[in-house]
Amino acid sequence: SYELTQPPSVSVSPGQTASITCSGDKLGDKYACWYQQKPGQSPVLVIYQDSKRPSGIPERFSGSNSGNTATLTISGTQAMDEADYYCQAWDSSTGIFGTGTKVTVL
Amino acid sequence: EVQLVESGGGLVQPGRSLRLSCAASGFTFDDYAMHWVRQAPGKGLEWVSGISWNSGSIGYADSVKGRFTISRDNAKNSLYLQMNSLRAEDTALYYCAKDSRLDYYDSSGYFEIWGQGTMVTVSS
Numbered sequence: 001s002y003e004l005t006q007p008p009s010v011s012v013s014p015g016q017t018a019s020i021t022c023s024g025d026k027l028g029d030k031y032a033c034w035y036q037q038k039p040g041q042s043p044v045l046v047i048y049q050d051s052k053r054p055s056g057i058p059e060r061f062s063g064s065n066s067g068n069t070a071t072l073t074i075s076g077t078q079a080m081d082e083a084d085y086y087c088q089a090w091d092s093s094t095g096i097f098g099t100g101t102k103v104t105v106l
Numbered sequence: 107e108v109q110l111v112e113s114g115g116g117l118v119q120p121g122r123s124l125r126l127s128c129a130a131s132g133f134t135f136d137d138y139a140m141h142w143v144r145q146a147p148g149k150g151l152e153w154v155s156g157i158s159w160n161s162g163s164i165g166y167a168d169s170v171k172g173r174f175t176i177s178r179d180n181a182k183n184s185l186y187l188q189m190n191s192l193r194a195e196d197t198a199l200y201y202c203a204k205d206s207r208l209d210y211y212d213s214s215g216y217f218e219i220w221g222q223g224t225m226v227t228v229s230s
Contacts, residue, residue, distance in 0.1 A: 001168070033216040035151070042201060042220040043151065049214060086151050093165050093211035095141065095153030 002091035004098035011104045012077045020101045022070040022087030030089045032070035034063060038083045046085075047072060079105050108132035108219050110202045115224030118192055126224055128185040128202030136160070136180035139205035141217060142187050144198035144226075154200070155187065156210030163209055170196075192228045199223040 004024045012018035022032060032050050035043040045054050047063035050070065060075045070089075074081050082105045087098035114126040126142070142154040155166045155176040164176055175188040185202055203217040 031214050031216075035217070037151075042222055043217070044220070045216060045218060048206070048216040054218075088151075088153075088216070090211070090213040090215070093163075094167065095143070095156065097143075097151040097153060100150040 002089075002094070002096050004087055004089060004096055006085075006087060006098040006101045008099070009102045009104065011106055012074070013106055014079060015076055018074040018077050018081070018103055020072040020074075020085050020087075020103065022072070022098045023068055024070075024089065024096075025068060027068050027070055027089060028066045030065075030091065032063070032065045032087055032089050034061075034070075034072045035086045035088065036081075036083045037086065043086065074103070077103075077105055081105060108204070110204060110219060110221035112200065112202045112221045112224035115200065115226045117227045117229065119230050120193060120228055122192055123188070123190045124192060124226060126187040126189065126200055126202075126226070128221060130183045130185065130202075130204070133204070135178075135183040137208065139207055139210035139212070139215065140178060140185045141203045141205060141210060142176060142185075143201045143203050143217065143220075144196075145201070145223075146195075146198040149198075152198075156205070157185070158210050159208045163211055165210060189226070192226075194228050197226060197228050199225050 034047040037043040050065040051063045141156040201223045202221040204219040207215040
């Protein structure tokens with residue numbers, strides 16, 4: 001079955017750039033999206049179709065997808081960005097989530 | 107305001123059944139596919155099932171196939187998940203999620219809006 005692998009954790013200093021990777025076989029041939037989940041809250045879509053931002057999502061969130069890796073980049077990271085992040089794609093009509101990455105803003 | 111409100115969760119014994127509901131408002135329900143996604147305590151997200159706008163296409167995760175049944179009533183703006191033969195590993199917070207497209211299997215689709223979830227605990 002198809003799998004998406006993320007690093008368990010990423011640490012970043014306020015104002016710096018955080019990059020979260022999502023790896024899967026030929027992931028670049030699929031659309032990837034990203035969800036942010038803060039403690040005790042429901043997930044929120046932050047990137048869809050590889051690099052598009054929903055309305056209301058700050059410009060500091062961006063995405064890319066090529067080869068076997070999709071990347072979520074948070075530029076000028078703020079304390080409020082501390083959360084769990086999940087990538088997601090579709091494979092054979094099945095929704096696949098990544099393993100999740102905890103972003104800590106130190 | 108777009109809103110999804112789940113209900114029907116609770117404590118249930120292994121082997122028993124439970125039916126979850128999701129009430130949708132603030133958008134044209136029958137213009138979109140819908141999904142159930144779950145999250146076990148302290149764990150990641152897992153897609154459970156999806157259904158197209160007209161119930162014409164339905165899909166399940168292997169972990170629930172043959173035990174869970176997704177359905178929708180467009181006249182009532184509601185989504186359902188019938189869960190049979192429940193196991194301890196089905197214990198999770200179950201979210202209802204609105205797709206961005208008509209068909210659940212559209213690979214360009216994504217989970218646009220999420221409900222607050224309803225907790226299901228399977229234990230004797």
